[in-house]
Amino acid sequence: KQEVTQIPAALSVPEGENLVLNCSFTDSAIYNLQWFRQDPGKGLTSLLLIQSSQREQTSGRLNASLDKSSGRSTLYIAASQPGDSATYLCAVRWGRRALTFGSGTRLQVQP
């Protein structure tokens, strides 16, 4: 069964820390992997999209890596800020067109 797991489920850090969110998936034959941010009561905002042929993508303070062979992706957030507080969701696309999501990591950055 194709599944996506995110660890940790929740994370609280002081402002300014660098942090890593983890995502693992069970089948390495992916099309792509996408990281989303979700604020309370809101929809999903796409952060980074990594194609299966890519190893990483960067946008500002965010860097996402992909290691298909080990079934892992990490989202690195540099110099965290209180505005980064949200739930971060990892989603994988396999052969079917739909995305399969993890349960998310709830991040709280303390000022």
Add this chain to the structure above:
Amino acid sequence: GAGVSQSPRYKVAKRGQDVALRCDPISGHVSLFWYQQALGQGPEFLTYFQNEAQLDKSGLPSDRFFAERPEGSVSTLKIQRTQQEDSAVYLCASSRPDRGHYGYTFGSGTRLTVV
């Protein structure tokens, strides 16, 4: 439009009532998806359209759930005889032509509460 638009934002339904949720995808996006997100969980796939064709409805939890996209743009998710377990946020997403190279854009969702 500039983004994916969903309406209503909030819906309270009495148990047994029928509801209809609307999704307006980004203009030109041929792929459209519906997801259900329970509290504290990631979104779960419900159904997928390419233009007006419903190509995958394997995620619909029961025959009370029905989705359509008659003209290949706006889509409606209908839930008949709502039950309390239907309470969730319903998210719509759209994507450009399906070549696996594009990401998905999500709407803000409709929060359905069945009382």
